[in-house]
Amino acid sequence: MKTDKRFEILRTGVAIGVALLIGFIVTCLVSEAPLKAFGYFLRGPFTTTRRFAAFLEAAIPLTFTGLAISLVFSAGQFNLGAEGQFFIGAVAATAAGIYLDLPPVIHTLVCLLAGIAAGAVAGFIPGILKAKWNASELVSSLMLNYVFLKLGMYLVTYHMRDQSVGALVSLPLKETSLLTQFIPNTRIHTGVFILLITVLFCYYYLFRTSQGYEVRMTGQNIEFARYSGIPVLSVILSVQVLAGAIAGLGGAVEMLGIYKRFQWLASPGYGFDGVIVATLAKNNPALVPVTALFLAYLRVGADVMAIYSDVSAEMVAIIQAVIILLVTAEAFLSGYRRRMLLREVKQSASAS
Amino acid sequence: MEGGKESQREGPILLMEGITKIYPTGLVANSNVTFEVREGEIHALVGENGAGKTTLMKVLFGLEKHDAGNIFVKGEQVNITSPRQAIGHGIGMVHQHFMLAPSLTVAENIVLGQEPRKGIWFDQKKAAETCIDLGKKYGLEVDPYAKIADVPVGVKQRVEILKALLRGSEILVLDEPTAVLTPQETVELFAALKALKEGGHTIIFISHKLAEVKEISDRVTVMRSGRVVGTRNTEEISIRDLSNMMVGRDVELELPRPKMSAEDRREVRLLVKDLKYVRDNKDVLKDINLQVKSGEIVGIAGIEGNGQAELVEILTGLCECHEGTIQICGEDATEKKPGEIRELGLSHIPQDRMTFGVAAEASVAENLISTRYNKPPISNGFLLNLKAIFATCLDLINKFEIKANDPKQPVNTLSGGNIQKVVVAREFSTDPEVIIANQPTRGIDIGASESIHKYLVNATENGAAVLLISADLSEVMGLSNRLLVMYEGRIVAHFPDAEAVTEEELGLYMLGVKHQEPDEIVASLMGEAG
């Protein structure tokens, strides 16, 4: 087992190394001063306080969707609906933020609950379709992403739009609904604490509660779970609802923490980023913030590189793609793993 | 006629000599097996489950690699490492699970891999003609344009045979071909096999059904426990002798049968009435009546595939489609789900350990608590108590002598015997009222088997009612207080005193040679209820 863990760390490390190397090669191909550009990329978030803050801010939504995805993946459900759940959660929080009149903290909480509820409903649909009719949650969640995107855009465009502004944005959210940005000169907001609670909740839920145990066993071997008496269909349903709620909460937190108005014209893509985050974290909620920070670091580093060099920030996409492909590739370095295992077997044989 | 064929060629068409196959788990599936088939004969290969027939044929077809021994086809030594090579040597195999693509037509499946073409196009007409010609030639007529998904099992099998013939198979292996067929389809199959034989083909016919073996084969080879017991001319051996060769206890185990007087076993814990299960218009289970009382082990003997697996799935709630009633501890369990049935006090050792028994990549601890994860002390209904889990698991690991270094170790790093002990530890430690043990010691070493037998008997003496399903006669005869025999989905015999039965007699029932009258069985079963 130790070998397995060591091997996973090694494989992730090598994958990151290879990805960075490829990124560097690409930089060399397009840049006049590749060393300088890549240098900015590597230490970008550490160049100014503002950038460091941006790096932390960027990790917040990634962590939420990463948590949502890691829950459904733990149950063996390929639900990619975090994208739509996050979006509709943000829309719901926006509506509650614009139209309700409530005292400060309560208003925020109600907005968050609205996001949670919207996300939960969005997670419920693929869940129930799978549990009742065995419809592939992969396809249904992809379809629903568009449904919720369109629904959200409709609500914003026709019901919440601020007509006095030229661009398509919503009316401003009431001051009472917003999360406080508590560090001067940054946009780091109190949503961070909600995030930490959610991380702890997900970790404890998955590894310390009976329900989490049901989820993991269903994901590991659904026949075994059924045989053991675990109600697998209700597990499949409830985990998707819970994941939807978390993604929806993420959308609400992002909305209330960073923005004053709803201003997305397309889905911001955090759902699919969540897949990267969860995959790198091996679906472990405790590791999700770490991998989210890692991804945020790459993104902000790339932005900084783009400012100071002739290389555009999107170079980071290459690095991300290579990392995912290699980290999830079972055959990648598997020969090395076999040798490691052999060595371990030999050692334990000679030790006993 | 055999003599005539033999004189054309010196020696047999197929000789497998000294074949030994040991699986990585340490299971010896074939031990120095020598198997000889003459050209133009139908050669039956018989034996109980686990006797090594299928392994031997897998070696022949290149699906398994043998550890020792040689294979000769037409006198030449051959090296077969893949089905493709086997086909190249003129060996064709009809598997129990058909190798067909359901949405393609009969003709398309038959010619797949060597399709007739017209330029770049697939020549549908030519393919159909090929099938019709081939079918006519061998008396295996099929509708070339029918979709595989729409044709009955018998036709699918015919398609498989035609596939092999099209590829020039001279030696045709059929693995339990009649298991899936209706009697009418069996008649048609036999006619076709006889025609093939007339045409000079050699057929290896794997079966359990001795009447069929007697009807169709020229010679018969009997295997038991990975060895060949002998080869006989079919004409010269009676079904009874064949059955004795096939079914026998390899070791007369002195097993500790639960010692309880009939008076002590009073309470009926498991009661099944008129259970019936139909699949694909075939009766998989019919008229099943049985009861198991506290303090006794009731064994179900029988060749595998006679409905035992389905019976267990229904009793444990894994399969819902059936008629009849089931009671566990006096409560109706007919419509209940697996979890609810467990709540009534049922434990289940499943036949397929790695599919149902464990989550292979989860830890030993996670596998040990899967039936009590929401009950104290493991959980207060919401939170898991890690300390209690650890303590419970250490306790179980010690009590059941599981060789594991650490409860956190993934269960698939243990040996087969220890994985089974994990299952047994979990199922036996919840003080079950009813235990259903399906092939509890299959494929595991003797040491682990012995402990599992010991636990079964202990649990029974502590008051559990045990239904033991096993294809291993030593086990089922040695442990049971009462014995039932299943054949073709029915209970064909009930022996109220398992000690008084001989294996020869049991074999006759298991192989369908004899059966008790249904009324008699029900009477004796219900008489036991007292």
Added chain:
Amino acid sequence: MQALLRAILSPSFAASILRVTTPILFAALGAVVADLSGVVNIALEGTMLFSAFTGVAVSAFTQSAWLGLLAAVGVGALVGLTLAYSHLKLGTDAVLAGIALNLLAAEGTVFLLYVVAGDKGVSSSLPSKVLPDWHIPVIKEIPVLGAILGKQNALTYMSLIAVVLVYLFLFKTSFGLRLRAVGENPDAADSVGISVHRVQFVALAISGALAGMGGAHLSMGYVSWFSRNMTSGRGFIALAAETLGYRHPVGVFLASLLFGFADALSNYMQSLRVPGEFVQMIPYLLTLVALTIYSGRQRKGRRSSK
């Protein structure tokens, strides 16, 4: 309402349906080929994007629209092969690999766009070429049909031809037969000597090439430039069309038309101040319903046979 009906029934509206259907149809055909071989191609979205960019870049560089198209198709096939390599050789899950490729395409094309055009939004600074409209002489004279089918982009005609070609390929060639056998029962195919991986490699290359045609239509037929994320989910819509069309080229053609209809209608309705969003939702909701009915029936069938 009447105005709307009249508009919908007009030939020019029908022509616009065909136009917006083209890229979806190509990608959906690609989805069919991949799926029938047993691999889900989630990377269609990214494939189209890569090809849309490549078509523009190469046509600008060579000053030939046709070379641009060729390059777009080639790149599409290459993306398909990359998916095949990571899934079949490296053992990455096909869905995860597909997501990785989509993310790579979404930002990678912007990166490349910046390299060649110095802009991160649109490629209008590149002198890229557009694939020509074709006029079909005889059809053009027929009253209603002429207005619909008489003059369309070359790729729109090709997409209609592709429906037929893909159908013939899958159901009338021996390779197509093998491909379907591999997708349905790889063991069966393997046991008669067919190399399962080789067939799937080819299938994914074809799948990618078809999606590449769709991508080329976006940037060289529908409009004359590449813009970031211009596929806007058409690759996923194609997956929906594939499901809705029961994995058959003709069914998929009809399903794609439905998506095209909804798309064209929503464009039109927006101009009438009717929320287009609801109309745009219809195909997705339809797919959900179709998927559920289809899966429910499958499950029932499996249960009774069990």
